[in-house]
Structures are given as C-alpha cells and as structure tokens.
Amino acid sequence: MSVQPAKRTQGISPFYVMELLRRAKQLEALGKDIIHMEIGEPDFATPQAIVEAGINQLKTGNVKYTPAAGLPELREKISEFYRQRYSVKVDKERIFVTPGASGAFLLALGGSLNPAEELLMADPCYPCNSNFVRLFDGYVRTVPVDATSSYQLTAALIEQHWTKTTKGALIASPSNPTGTIIASDQLKQAIHTVNKLGGCFYSDEIYHGLVYSENAETALAFSDNVFVINSFSKYFGMTGWRVGWLIVPEEFVEVTEKLAQNIFIATATHSQYAALAAFDELTLTELERRRAEFEARRDFLYDALLNLGFKIPIKPDGAFYIYADCSKFTDDSYQFALDLLEAEGVAITPGKDFGVNEANHYIRFAYTTSIDRMATAMQRLERFIKAELSSSPAQTKLMPSGYNKG
Numbered sequence: 001m002s003v004q005p006a007k008r009t010q011g012i013s014p015f016y017v018m019e020l021l022r023r024a025k026q027l028e029a030l031g032k033d034i035i036h037m038e039i040g041e042p043d044f045a046t047p048q049a050i051v052e053a054g055i056n057q058l059k060t061g062n063v064k065y066t067p068a069a070g071l072p073e074l075r076e077k078i079s080e081f082y083r084q085r086y087s088v089k090v091d092k093e094r095i096f097v098t099p100g101a102s103g104a105f106l107l108a109l110g111g112s113l114n115p116a117e118e119l120l121m122a123d124p125c126y127p128c129n130s131n132f133v134r135l136f137d138g139y140v141r142t143v144p145v146d147a148t149s150s151y152q153l154t155a156a157l158i159e160q161h162w163t164k165t166t167k168g169a170l171i172a173s174p175s176n177p178t179g180t181i182i183a184s185d186q187l188k189q190a191i192h193t194v195n196k197l198g199g200c201f202y203s204d205e206i207y208h209g210l211v212y213s214e215n216a217e218t219a220l221a222f223s224d225n226v227f228v229i230n231s232f233s234k235y236f237g238m239t240g241w242r243v244g245w246l247i248v249p250e251e252f253v254e255v256t257e258k259l260a261q262n263i264f265i266a267t268a269t270h271s272q273y274a275a276l277a278a279f280d281e282l283t284l285t286e287l288e289r290r291r292a293e294f295e296a297r298r299d300f301l302y303d304a305l306l307n308l309g310f311k312i313p314i315k316p317d318g319a320f321y322i323y324a325d326c327s328k329f330t331d332d333s334y335q336f337a338l339d340l341l342e343a344e345g346v347a348i349t350p351g352k353d354f355g356v357n358e359a360n361h362y363i364r365f366a367y368t369t370s371i372d373r374m375a376t377a378m379q380r381l382e383r384f385i386k387a388e389l390s391s392s393p394a395q396t397k398l399m400p401s402g403y404n405k406g
C-alpha cells in the first residue's frame, strides 16, 4: 500500500494561473512576445537604499539568527510607522517580523484557530489565505460579495453568516483581486461586530500604501483586539526578500513568540536589515512616485477595459488589480484567458483563482507593467475579441454582445 499525502491537502486548491504562466514561459522560449498582466508583484526593482542596506549587512558576514520576533530596531521602526502614518500607538511587543504576510498568516492562524473552526471570508478573495485555514484543519465559509459592498464583507454579512463554529472574519483591504477598499466606518462596524460576537478579526493590510483615493484605515485605529497582517512585499517592492509583519492582541504575544521560535526561528537576517531602510525619507519619496505611476496605470487600464466592453461595476481604489466582468464575451473566463494567451500573448488571471462566486465571468488584470505595454495589450485584446466574435458560431467560445446568459 502506498503512502498518501495528508487528507487536509485535498482541500487545498491549485493556482490555475500557474498553468497559464507555464504556457507563457513556453511561448516566450519559442520567441513569442508575452505581455504579463497576471503577475501580482510590482515590476519596479527594490528601492536602491533597501538593496544597499541588505548587501551591507551580508558583507559583515555576521548573518546570524535574529530574535524570533524580529530585530528590535525593525519592530521599533514599524511601531513608529504606525504612529506617523496612522496616528496609532502600537506597542512594539505586539509586532512580529515574519517571512512575508504569508508567514504572518501562519502565526496568526496557528495561534488562534482550533480544528473545525470556521473563518468568514469574502468571495472573491486571495486564495492562499483560505488554504492556510485548511492547513490548520479549520474551514472557510466564503460569503459571496459584489459591488454593493465594494466586494468586502460588511457587519451585516458577518452577523448573517456567523454560526456556532465561526471563529472570526478576515477582511483584506485593498482587496486582491478587486482592488476595492472598505470604507472606514464599515471597517469599524465589522470589527465591533466580530468583537461583540467574541471572535477574532484578521485584517490583511498588505496593499496599504497603494491607494488612490482616501487613505485605507488600519484596523488598529478601531481596536487593539485585532490581528493585522502586513508586508514589505507590495508597497515597499520587496516580494522576493520575504519579509512582513504581524500585529497581535496583547493576549496572543506569548503564543505568537512561541510559534515564531518553532516555525521559522527567525526571518532572514539580511532582509530585516534591508527593511530597516524602507522607512527612510528618500525611500518613501521614491515609493510615492511609484504609487502615482500605479494610479496613472489604473486610470489608463480602467478606461481601456470599459471601452472594450468589459464591465467594472466599481472603480478600484487600491492595489494594482482590476477585476473585470467579461460576461459580455464568455461564460468561461479560464478558457478566455488560455485562448487570449495562445492567440495574442497577453497573460491574465482567471476568476476561478479567487473563488466560485461568478468566477467564470471575471478576469483579473494586474497593472504591473508599463502603460506602453498595456496599450499594446489592449490592442491585442481588441483584435482577439473581434476575431473570436467574427469566427463561426460553431467554433466561437465568445458570446456576441447582448447574449442572454439565462
């Protein structure tokens, strides 16, 4: 009898976009020009001051374990960042430096979730978070959301879906894949509702900083009884350095420390030293320039997709994604993405990577490439749509406009 993988892994979903990425790489190897709009990381290099701080640390050769909770000076800087940016006081003892937001989730869920307990999450949402819940033998109860709540959970939805086995709720704002932000008063109400119900509130704030309207408020502005997950990956342009942070309620400090010691020992030392330079004034100025560039890209892509006939019920205010309704063209967004890649070399992410709610009618476009490249991508997309619509009905995979889905 052969040894089988653990049963809990059966509930862990694959990333469909990986299949697309694999094919995109094959096509690139054959010399085809691929425009990558599927990638969820900034195309900008890590800011120079951060790189130098990391290299300088490596050059000392003194690259030993740091304390499990992170370099004390980095925890201090993060605490100061909250004071300056959000006018919120966070005791540095509650701040844990982690291998990315992913590491922060492992600690937060490992320290708070019992087997068979449930977490509420919006559908669509970033899939890895629910897979972490499965890893700890918990369950995710997804709540279908739409533009009426900015694709976010609300206090009312939380109350409505809360059951005896619910442990808490997770809100990611700005959201991946929709780029939408929860309004401050809505966030406050959602946190108070979860606190009232005696649960844990998890706030994924990894896209904070990448916002294009009013600032996204941190959950810590409304309660200390929350888990805040953040990272140097996106706004600070440090995806590959694997460094993020977690802020826990006071009562979870001890258990989180214990888990960090056991699971990671510590986050990579040079990455933590590099992150120390992330809050320098010059770095922040450069990051602000990049934020403005992302905003210009968002505006360009939003207009272009609307012109092509995609529906975007709410203009995204953050992150670097547009989640577009492609139901005018197809009932199978995964096939649409595969065909577009083959025909025109434009890579995008199908809705089914983010849940089941209307997933076949949605596509995520990441504006992690220049406006010039996106302009070319839009020309190709237009040609693709026209070609598919004019092909014979027997062969076509796309719906003519006005197609009745019912």
Ligand SMILES: Cc1ncc(COP(=O)(O)O)c(C=O)c1O
Binding pocket: 040, 099, 100, 101, 102, 103, 126, 172, 175, 176, 204, 206, 230, 231, 232, 233, 239, 243, 244
């Ligand atoms: C919403 C969200 N949370 C968490 C992560 C994990 O990020 P990292 O582990 O690189 O910090 C991602 C990455 O794409 C994300 O989109």
